[in-house]
Amino acid sequence: METTATVGYRLLFRHAPAALLVLDPHLTIVEASDAYLAATMCTRDGLIGRGVFEAFPVNPDDPESSGIAALDASLRRVLREHTTDVMAIHQYDIPRVGGGFDRRFWAPVNEPVCDEDGQLRWIVHRVDDVTAYVESRPDGLRFAQLAEQVRTSNARAEAEVFAHQRLHQEHQVLQALLDSLDAAVVGCGHDGRVVLANDAARDLLGPQITVPPTEWGPVLHLHHPDGRPIGPGELPLVRALHGERVLDLVMPGLNGLDVCRALRADPATADVPILMLSAYAMPADLQAGLDAGADDYMMKPFHSDELIARCTALIK
Template sequence: MGLAGDVIDYRLLFRGAPTAFVVLDPELVIVEASDAYLAATARTRAELVGRPVFEAFPDNPTDPEAGGPAAWRASLHRVLRERVTDTMPIQRYDIPSVGGGFDTRYWAPVNAPMFGPGGELRYIVHRTEDVTEYVQARRDEDAPDDLWARTEQMESEVFARQRLQEQNRTLQTVVDSVDAVVVGCDPDGRPVLYNEPARALVGDRLEGLPAEGWGERLHLYTPEGCPMVGTDSPLMRVLRGEWVHGAEVIMRPPGAPRQVFRLHGRPVTGLPGLATVVTMHDVTVHRRVARFKECELEVSRIVARPGPVEDVLSQAMECVGSMTGWAAAEFWAVDDVAQVLRRTSGWVEPGREPLSDLPDPLLYGQALPGRAWQTKDAEWETSTQQAAGESLSRAALAIPVPSGSLVLGVIVCYSDTEEIPDDVRTAIQTGIAAHIGEMLERQRAERLAAELDRTRDEYIALVGHELRTPLTSIEAYAHFLLDEPDLPAEHQRMLHVMQRNATSLHTIVTKLLDVAGMRAGHLTLRPGPLDLTAVVHEAIDGITVDTAAVEVNAAPRVEIEGDAERLRQVVDELLTNALTWTDDDATVGVQVRADDRTAVLTVSNAGERISVEEHARLFEMFFRGRSAHHRGLPGAGLGLTLARVIVELHGGTLTAGQPEDPVTTMTVRLPVRQSPVPSVPR
């Protein structure tokens, strides 16, 4: 027995082992052999070491059907390719005899990989057993009893070997047929089993590498973007005996598109050398489609918010870039005057340099954005297609932003990894561009409408002021002439017509100026406490028709806060309008009521109903219905417009009843005057 401090001579142990071993390097050159192997093959170490294995053990040229060398070569290549142990069935492999020629031999071999400290495959160990006696005994019924006993033992071992080999082949066939990535690991987390998708995904990067190193080697990340390292990773949890189901893993190697996997793992018992099995399902496409849909929804929310176009576009580009996996995104707007594209907003992933050095502006058809503008269709560009100086990215997608047959701009997305043109991504990005196009068209329409309104109001104000001065003079001189004592009756009649028409025109001009001023925010109210019931009665008393045609139902007193003069204008307009349209034998109904918070004034008439088409336009400036024109009723279509503006300035509403109602009702709702809330004694 050796002492505890003795140094073990592993070379001596290997050479003296009672089992036949030969060690090969990855080039299939013999680097060492055990004494038992030398004895079994009748070779010396000097004859074998340093020689390619199939040069040392060539085919038997006298046996054209010899399949042993081919089977051995296939097994060794499987070990090199898949990094797994391969157990071969019994093989006939004749070896050169000492006196010349070949001796017939049968072998039961196993080939196993051996890995270095860094996980690289260093050697292949070929262990074999000479089973020639067993094979020959099965063919010779006169063999001695001791040979038969040995044969029965070998037969049992061979049966177990064949059964294991069949199970391994069946298992490998099953896992290779699975669409997911399947990797089996030993107790240290080193891979010992791969299927075809796993070999295609990781190649030889996990050779002999424990599970704690997978995250760094494969560039694995959590959904939050954190590197997947340490003992809390799903792989390490499986090795600790946990069952992991549906953990999301992101593979993001430099210079390649990221992939998303759903990882499932479980411990395995009862299989020597296999401790865990991990499967990874590629859900990249599903995640991408879901992410794109989320992005499209978020962009639709962004473009629906009010705000400057530049700010909205910047937010939309950030959303498009960050949510759909691009490294940068830009918006190029079409300059209608210069007929060029101009970069108006953009986003770059934090920590990255700009991925585009395109000139600004771009001409029609120039570079990727210009081509998308020209073709009015999505344009992809990969690194192999890029012209020198056009882009610093490795892939880009340009999507035109449409408005009917016009292109308002181009969205350009850049990637710093290789990308394959993707119909799903193109379709979603096109949908996003449509939302932005609708926003730009809406903004343009709103801007034009605002400019039109402002121009109209300015024109009305200008014309009104220019007309009011001469009208005032006409009214004053007509009044002065009417005071002449000897004026003929015919002249008096003409002056009265002149004065009446000038006053009517003056009223229209005043209404025009009021509407324009209120719309521009230049007209202020003079609010104060008032009684709405009193305002209504004053208005009724001031009408020039028979007051019996008006039926009043009003609360004794309704206190509100408002401009009495302006609210009197509202009541006058509603009463005049109702009396104009009511039938001769009908009455106009007026109601005034209030609750704790709201005062309500309604004016109703049972005259001609309002058509559905005209109902929606009642409060438009200058609108007059067909019946008004047909009956030759005076007016300019300003009264209801002005009345609504006055009510809204008081914080209230003015609405018309529905066209199908038997009675036409105008309803004014105003906030009542609130009494101070008494303090509560403590």
Template sequence: MAEAGVDYAAVFRSLPGAIGLLTPQLVFADANEAFLRQAGRTREQVVGRHLFDAFPGQPHDPETAGMRNLEASLRRVLDGEASDVMPVQRYDVETVPGRWEERYWSPVNAPVFGPDGRVVLVIHRVEEVTELIRAADGRGAGLRVEAELYSRLRELEEVNQRLRLAHAREREVALALQEAMLPPARPIRRHRTAVRYQPATAALNVCGDWYDLEPLLGGDRIAVTVGDVVGHGLAAAVVMGQLRSALSAASLVAAGPAQALDALGRYAHFLDGAESTTAVTCFIDWDRRTISYSSAGHLPPVLLHTGAVAELLDGATDPPLDAHPEPTPRPQAAVPFAPGDLLVLYTDGLVERRGEDIDTGLDRLVASVRRHHGLPGPGELADAVLGDLLPAEGATDDTALVIVCL
């Protein structure tokens, strides 16, 4: 298909990210060159074949759950009509007959809707992260993360350039990017969470705010992040997606949130449009009942203890990404939590108002969280807080909100 002088079929084939298109019956409708190359398959071996014929279970290790997990994710997308960001999965590659090499993959599945509102295709994007996982097992993991991030820089910039060519369909592309890049609301392991994204009324429906919730390796731990890219529209959305993916990869092998933001800051130095981005990331450890956090110029998360006692996590705040002329280690702090506490992360659209001191907005947020802390779940609390804080006529900046039940 070509519109406004852009051959979108050619763009799809040339995208450096590995993407396959599946019908609701899980048959490959198409796959781009990066997908085929990464999978080690020809087009004839993939297109027109059922997913599990093209990629069968692992005969050498029938207990490997990667493909079962993938099928469950795709069913969630088809049934719930929402994107699904999967944890890292293992699916080995047969390098020579009878010899298998351990590989790890990071899949994302997103729906494509037809004119009647039904799902007609599923975007299956998969990225190999084997080297990042291996780096976590040895010394010098931080340097290896940096090398991996830098090696992907050119590929990410090419995606950015191709998306800019679709100027005539900027709004549609931006909305699709928002849905594909931001994870949907879902429990992380056994923990209840709520996420909300509210676009600004005076701008495109997608800007530079992002959030992420990712399981971490080793123990009952997850990483929770919110961030804000300067600017609006498609360009900011692309930078947002690149930073979110890079931080997600770095968090898997980082010793803590400060090291993850260190790696992200070095990456942002080479990414146009990433300067002055703010972000705060928290590593929640249920085994030790602690929250480790670090902030790159972002507003402080709120930790609501049982009894409605609110604590602002402002003990490890540093300037935004790429603010220092030379890489400087970021600060990190940790606080304990108890069962029943709530962690609230957000972007500035929730609390900042023109002509008003930021402390006034923070006080308003804390009061709202205290007032509604008795609601039955994080989703109800998120909706109540948005109802209290966002203007009835609509906010002038977009807003992301994440709530985690501890």
């Protein structure tokens, strides 16, 4: 009885009842099954050690064919994402023995093979020759083109669903983060409509939270520190919605660094976590923000995941 150590895997692979080609991460051919050699009219010695696009070049009589571009895009995706890529039926002509090219239609699948550390070692390229099926149909070429259109449409729909799910997850994380704060936080869209509010804001404003911020001054009876009522256009949030930079590190007068120092000097706010966001990315700018009392300093642009992670770390 043979053990795993004595099984001839190369022999098994070569006799597999499927057309299989093995590529290394440089897209160089390292092995091929007998079924693949038969399907492509090639010899093993003529393939091994050559780049896949060197061994199967573009048909000069059909330079506009998308076969090479489609295969290259699929293989690059497998290299990049370490995921199986099922390609649509497409035309990819192969060199004919003695010269010229044979028109062929294929249904390929590209599968990554990774080691225990997750490093991609090979790509197994499997093809099914569907030329006879496609050419037996009166609309054979149109069928292949339609298959590619359907695949592209499905991929776009899947990407949109994934993006929507990711956005929903990020919103849930942000909402949980804001709800953990004692301070009231309200976010508005460009039209002034409240689109985000935490528990503290809902407790503070109650049903009035649905009122547009432009009306908060008189409706909520808000006043300046000197006792004057806050007018409709004087609320900082409203001014920000109108494009005014209400508070920034580079504003004249009281800027972000000054506010940070003032918060740290006031016993009531001395322990409030402060995260500065700025487009200034020099080491001196970072140092100035931290010296002013900021707990963290993020340089623009940044990803929302990083912002959420840093905020979460600050309030733990």
